[in-house]
Amino acid sequence: MMKEQKNTADARKAAADPVIQMDQVTKTFPWGGSILSRRRTAKVLDRVSFAISKGEVLCLVGESGCGKTTTGKLVAGLLNPTEGRVLFHGADIWKMDPQKFKAYRRAVQLIQQDPYASLNPAHSIFDTLKAPLVRHGIVRTQEEALSRAKELLQTVDLTPPDDFLFKYPHQLSGGQRQRVSIARALTVNPEFIVADEAVSMIDVSIRLSIIALLSRLKNELGVTFLFITHDLAMARYFAWEGRIAVMYLGSIVEIGTTARLIQEPLHPYTKALLLAIPEADPEITRHKQTLPVRSLDIPSLLDLPSGCKFHPRCLFFIEGKCDVEVPQLTPREDGRLVACHLRSA
Ligand SMILES: Nc1ncnc2c1ncn2[C@@H]1O[C@H](COP(=O)(O)OP(=O)(O)O)[C@@H](O)[C@H]1O
Ligand SMILES: [Mg+2]
Numbered sequence: 001m002m003k004e005q006k007n008t009a010d011a012r013k014a015a016a017d018p019v020i021q022m023d024q025v026t027k028t029f030p031w032g033g034s035i036l037s038r039r040r041t042a043k044v045l046d047r048v049s050f051a052i053s054k055g056e057v058l059c060l061v062g063e064s065g066c067g068k069t070t071t072g073k074l075v076a077g078l079l080n081p082t083e084g085r086v087l088f089h090g091a092d093i094w095k096m097d098p099q100k101f102k103a104y105r106r107a108v109q110l111i112q113q114d115p116y117a118s119l120n121p122a123h124s125i126f127d128t129l130k131a132p133l134v135r136h137g138i139v140r141t142q143e144e145a146l147s148r149a150k151e152l153l154q155t156v157d158l159t160p161p162d163d164f165l166f167k168y169p170h171q172l173s174g175g176q177r178q179r180v181s182i183a184r185a186l187t188v189n190p191e192f193i194v195a196d197e198a199v200s201m202i203d204v205s206i207r208l209s210i211i212a213l214l215s216r217l218k219n220e221l222g223v224t225f226l227f228i229t230h231d232l233a234m235a236r237y238f239a240w241e242g243r244i245a246v247m248y249l250g251s252i253v254e255i256g257t258t259a260r261l262i263q264e265p266l267h268p269y270t271k272a273l274l275l276a277i278p279e280a281d282p283e284i285t286r287h288k289q290t291l292p293v294r295s296l297d298i299p300s301l302l303d304l305p306s307g308c309k310f311h312p313r314c315l316f317f318i319e320g321k322c323d324v325e326v327p328q329l330t331p332r333e334d335g336r337l338v339a340c341h342l343r344s345a
Helices: 002-016 068-075 098-107 125-135 142-155 174-186 204-221 232-238 258-263 268-275
Strands: 018-031 040-053 057-061 083-088 108-111 192-196 224-229 243-248 251-257
Touching: 018 068, 018 224, 040 068, 040 083, 040 224, 040 251, 057 068, 057 232, 068 108, 068 192, 068 224, 098 108, 108 174, 125 142, 125 174, 142 174, 174 204, 192 204, 204 224, 204 232, 224 232, 232 243, 232 258, 243 258, 243 268, 251 258, 251 268
Parallel strands: 057 224, 057 243, 108 192, 192 224
Antiparallel strands: 018 040, 018 083, 243 251
């Protein structure tokens, strides 16, 4: 009981002073369109809301194509919402004056899935780190740039730094390249990091060491995280003391503290994702299992199912209810929010 009261109090505190807040954000993209077919719009995100308070980790999980990267880009200000607002310390980022917007863009950094694609192959590691340091006036001389770049390489465990400073991306391993992108994000002392599948393309054997590095940044530098992954095992590992938001076809279907959500998943989709994690090797999902659902087909965003978007795949589907009414995200006693008719019945 005490613990539940504390969780609710924490949830209230988080809601009261969030660093980042998504307020009923909807995003649509134009889709297709040719001489033969009409141009249509796909609703990729549908009224997504969440708040992340200082020092907190929120993990966003869901299958490929559900809207995770779009959410990350909206949080980082690289895309604007079709409807709704994205708030940074309570201010609508798309209503900020240019100076405030610049400060926000500096405070919120994005680490992407593929460091090879995001690092310039023609730039040495030093050039890559120096550019933002100079652009933001953090260093003024070549000596300062060198010394700060070395510190950053040390922070991300690329040591001794002299061995890495003048190398090029192709001379590094995948894990080392991802460490460089993390160092580059750190050049501007960010307050918030969006890590989008930051470990998904990295060899399984070194994934956990990158996760450990990100955890250290959270604890030592007080960075707040939106950690995006399709892999609930990774979410559980990184956000053990944080929260998980489960996304399905552009909607959050369940959000709550990691421990509660893993111990007692309430949404049938969360249950299916959890059952797909191989038990014998919970940290590393080397052997992918298929989701235990009625249908493996993910519906098209252009032709979304009526009622609950998950109903055609749900093992607990109630005919006449789930295919008719859209379930709303509803708060539970333990502070969790769940959008499922089974839970509101
Ligand atoms: N710029 C875009 N234009 C059109 N469709 C897009 C665009 N970006 C993403 N999408 C579509 O939006 C959906 C969600 O994509 P994304 O956010 O990348 O999902 P995830 O990261 O969960 O795999 C996908 O169906 C994708 O094809
Ligand atoms: Mg993605």
